[in-house]
Amino acid sequence: MEKLWLVTKREYISRVLKKSFILTTLVTPLAIALFMIIAGFLMNYEGAEQRKVAVIDTSGILGKDSLGLKNEKGLQFIKVDGKVDDYKRDESYDAILELPPISDLMTRDYEANYYSSEGILGIGVINRIEEDIEKNIFSFKRDAFGFDKDSLRSLNTTVGLERKGLKEDDEVVSSSASVIATGIGGAMGFIMYFAVFMYGMMVMKSVTEEKTNRIVEIMVSSVKPFYLLMGKILGVGLVGLTQVAIWAILIPVILTIAMWMFGMDAQEIQASQNQMADVDTKEIESQMLSVMTELKKQNWLLIIPLFLIYFLGGYMMYSSLFAAVGSATGDDLSENQSLMWPITLPVIIAFYIMFSVVQNPGSSLATWSSMFPLFSPIVMPARLAFEPPWWEIVLSVAILIASVIFFVWLSGRIYRVGILMYGKKVTLKELGKWLFYKE
Amino acid sequence: MxxxxxxxxxxxxxxxxxxxxxxxxxxxxxxxxxxxxxxxxxxxxxxxxxxxxxxxxxxxxxxxxxxxxxxxxxxxxxxxxxxxxxxxxxxxxxxxxxxxxxxxxxxxxxxxxxxxxxxxxxxxxxxxxxxxxxxxxxxxxxxxxxxxxxxxxxxxxxxxxxxxxxxxxxxxxxxxxxxxxxxxxxxxxxxxxxxxxxxxxxxxxxxxxxxxxxxxxxxxRFKEHCFKICYKGDLPKSLPPSIQIIKQKEGEMTIQVTDDRDSNSFLDQLIRAGVYIQSFEEILPSVNEIFIRVVGETNPVA
CATH class of the missing domain: 3.40.50.300 (P-loop containing nucleotide triphosphate hydrolases)
Structure with a gap:
């Protein structure tokens, strides 16, 4: 046991002190923040030049005093009097927007004219101008027909489907809760997928390195191969937990700082989007509130420990399998590939099942794939937020633990033969034979 | 131990x-x-x-x-x-x-x-x-x-x-x-x-x-009872039957005896015949020779 601890400690410390580890751990959150800032910047980029647009309104839809068109980035609307031809030569305007009169209030088609020397107008700009005009026509017609503002608004009704149980003990998830659960579930499934691959590969690399370095023969003359393997798995597992923990703290902090520094106030973005979509701000606020309450309502005390169990279980199972492949093939990458598909395939299938499961958490696919141990570490964390029946969780965890023991044992059998085998092309059949080799 | x-x-x-x-x-x-x-x-x-x-x-x-x-x-x-x-x-x-x-x-x-x-x-x-x-x-x-x-x-x-x-x-x-x-x-x-x-x-x-x-x-165990003698002078005409000369050149010869004790009497004979002995040395097989012999026996092709 002391040797296991020594191996684990070396695997952990030698990785955590590596420059590449420190860089990845610190740079990844920065990169994410940078990506979001750049993405946000690009999405809001409207071109540097300001276009002055002369607006000639002969229809009266823009109202008497106020101009009902919003000045946006890149576009400045100025209401002018006169005819289109008067402004065609005017250098102080880049474009002219002509709003012809509405002849018939019942008409559902309206053509406005936009004069400019630019051949192409961005589709975003066109849409925005059209939407603005539509809104103005809407209020113009409303006033012309003499409709009451509030009663008109009350024609639009938001429908929420609140689910209730048939029997008293039927568990029911509210609709907003299921949206939240989908978000949480998807995020968890994604983290699991990512962790299994990334840290599983790390274990595999460590195994092949020892084999090609030829230190492994010295190692196994001092430590039992199984302890060497376990030390590796535990050491890298701790590295994974360390990294994930650092990210869990750093990413929100850096994002907050970045947003504050670049003045990208989250509320401001939200507000501008609201205006565009003409959604009631109050509605948004109440939605945000319900999201927050749903997030708070989640049973984190259950979700987080279970997530950790699936994380460790899935990681141990898959990384031991990756280690077995690494031990059998050494650093021959093409050979690695041919033996790796039996491991990568279930991970990828589980990933797709996870997507389907967050959409439809009560399906029998969800139930059965969360029992199957190669899928459950990715599928079950995605279901946790949907509060699956407790017996399913218990059974799934029990099967997972049994499978972890089985797969670690299996991989240990392959590993102890593989690390001492050189210069032989290995097939799956060969690996199967190794299981039954005597020590 | x-x-x-x-x-x-x-x-x-x-x-x-x-x-x-x-x-x-x-x-x-x-x-x-x-x-x-x-x-x-x-x-x-x-x-x-x-x-x-x-x-x-x-x-x-x-x-x-x-x-x-x-x-x-x-x-x-x-x-x-x-x-x-x-x-x-x-x-x-x-x-x-x-x-x-x-x-x-x-x-x-x-x-x-x-x-x-x-x-x-x-x-x-x-x-x-x-x-x-x-x-x-x-x-x-x-x-x-x-x-x-x-x-x-x-x-x-x-x-x-x-x-x-x-x-x-x-x-x-x-x-x-x-x-x-x-x-x-x-x-x-x-x-x-x-x-x-x-x-x-x-x-x-x-x-x-x-x-x-x-x-x-x-x-x-693997020695072949061979000795190398370096000498000066003329060798006696006849040698005892127990002595076989394997190699001989001017002032140097390699002999094989059937019994190790024969080497002493042969030496004695040479000295009496007035041959000046410069060196007398038993030839033991090298490990290399033993290796080749033993492995060659069990591995005839190699």
């Missing part, structure tokens, strides 16, 4: 018998040669002794007891294919290996200091292994093998890849370890080294031991 006893060890791999009933004993404080052609089963045997694999049959006794979990602290093993953690610092690498073989942290750091001072390589402590030259790495490899004061050290082709200076250094270290009571097993197919430094040997071919014992005794 024997520090290591290998008794009737068998090891079968899926398609061939790697070790087939090998027995030998390594006395305490000696240098022991484990010889055999390529593929004879030396590595398989070493892996059994070092506990990497288990024998199907037979037993291995170390220091008076059966091999068990404590054996790594008593054995130091340097495989033919050298290996160290390339990215690890020399000091922490030695510490790690020493501790894995059962040393406490304090013991290990004393041992590491001892070897660093001995080779005057204090400055390497914080260097990564990959920063060292090949010769330097081999020194570290050797230190890592003996850092835990093992009772038995197994060196697989220890001189391969060493320049003459480092070769001599290695030899000196082997002698020094021997003087402290450590037994050293050299696995090699370089016979001249066995000739030079080994006291005992076992020769393995096709998984079986074909020859074992003290090197001098083995040579005695």
């Amino acid at each position: 024997n520090i290591l006893e290998v008794k009737n060890v068998h090891k079968q791999y899926s398609n061939h018998k790697a070790v087939n009933g090998v027995s030998f004993a390594v006395p305490e404080g000696c240098i022991f040669g484990l010889l055999g052609p390529n593929g004879a089963g030396k590595t398989s045997l070493i892996r059994i002794i070092t506990g990497i694999t288990k024998a199907d049959q037979g037993e291995v006794n170390l220091d008076g007891g059966k091999l068990d979990a404590r054996h790594p602290s008593k054995i130091g093993y340097m495989p033919e294919e050298r290996g160290l953690y390339k990215k690890m610092k020399v000091g922490s690498q030695l510490m790690y290996l020493a501790r894995l073989r059962g040393m406490s942290k304090a013991e290990a750091s004393i041992a590491i200091d001892h070897w660093f001072n001995k080779f005057d390589i204090q400055s390497w402590r914080n260097k990564k292994v990959e920063e060292l030259s090949k010769g330097m790495q081999q020194k570290i490899q050797f230190i890592s093998t003996v850092i835990h004061n093992p009772r038995v050290i197994i060196l697989d082709e220890p001189f391969s890849g060493l320049d003459p200076i480092n070769s001599n250094l290695m030899k000196d270290e082997i002698y020094e370890l021997k003087s402290t009571g450590t037994s050293i097993i050299l696995s090699t197919h370089r016979m001249e080294q066995v000739e030079e430094i080994c006291e005992y040997m076992v020769l393995i071919n096709k998984g079986e031991n074909v020859l074992d014992g003290a090197v001098s005794e083995v040579k005695e």
Whole structure:
């Protein structure tokens, strides 16, 4: 046991002190923040030049005093009097927007004219101008027909489907809760997928390195191969937990700082989007509130420990399998590939099942794939937020633990033969034979 | 006393018998040669002794007891294919290996200091292994093998890849370890080294031991009763029938006798005949010749 601890400690410390580890751990959150800032910047980029647009309104839809068109980035609307031809030569305007009169209030088609020397107008700009005009026509017609503002608004009704149980003990998830659960579930499934691959590969690399370095023969003359393997798995597992923990703290902090520094106030973005979509701000606020309450309502005390169990279980199972492949093939990458598909395939299938499961958490696919141990570490964390029946969780965890023991044992059998085998092309059949080799 | 006893060890791999009933004993404080052609089963045997694999049959006794979990602290093993953690610092690498073989942290750091001072390589402590030259790495490899004061050290082709200076250094270290009571097993197919430094040997071919014992005794067993005589003067006309001349040239001849005592009487006869004897020397077969003869017998094609 002391040797296991020594191996684990070396695997952990030698990785955590590596420059590449420190860089990845610190740079990844920065990169994410940078990506979001750049993405946000690009999405809001409207071109540097300001276009002055002369607006000639002969229809009266823009109202008497106020101009009902919003000045946006890149576009400045100025209401002018006169005819289109008067402004065609005017250098102080880049474009002219002509709003012809509405002849018939019942008409559902309206053509406005936009004069400019630019051949192409961005589709975003066109849409925005059209939407603005539509809104103005809407209020113009409303006033012309003499409709009451509030009663008109009350024609639009938001429908929420609140689910209730048939029997008293039927568990029911509210609709907003299921949206939240989908978000949480998807995020968890994604983290699991990512962790299994990334840290599983790390274990595999460590195994092949020892084999090609030829230190492994010295190692196994001092430590039992199984302890060497376990030390590796535990050491890298701790590295994974360390990294994930650092990210869990750093990413929100850096994002907050970045947003504050670049003045990208989250509320401001939200507000501008609201205006565009003409959604009631109050509605948004109440939605945000319900999201927050749903997030708070989640049973984190259950979700987080279970997530950790699936994380460790899935990681141990898959990384031991990756280690077995690494031990059998050494650093021959093409050979690695041919033996790796039996491991990568279930991970990828589980990933797709996870997507389907967050959409439809009560399906029998969800139930059965969360029992199957190669899928459950990715599928079950995605279901946790949907509060699956407790017996399913218990059974799934029990099967997972049994499978972890089985797969670690299996991989240990392959590993102890593989690390001492050189210069032989290995097939799956060969690996199967190794299981039954005597020590 | 024997520090290591290998008794009737068998090891079968899926398609061939790697070790087939090998027995030998390594006395305490000696240098022991484990010889055999390529593929004879030396590595398989070493892996059994070092506990990497288990024998199907037979037993291995170390220091008076059966091999068990404590054996790594008593054995130091340097495989033919050298290996160290390339990215690890020399000091922490030695510490790690020493501790894995059962040393406490304090013991290990004393041992590491001892070897660093001995080779005057204090400055390497914080260097990564990959920063060292090949010769330097081999020194570290050797230190890592003996850092835990093992009772038995197994060196697989220890001189391969060493320049003459480092070769001599290695030899000196082997002698020094021997003087402290450590037994050293050299696995090699370089016979001249066995000739030079080994006291005992076992020769393995096709998984079986074909020859074992003290090197001098083995040579005695294979000698052909030949003597080389250098002389001045004229040889007597007739030689006794028990003496056969194998080779002869001016002032030098090689004779073969049927009985070793005949050499004395022949010498006597020569002296009486007024021949001036410059040297008289028994010709013993070299280990190399024995090896070729024994392996050739069992391996007629090769």
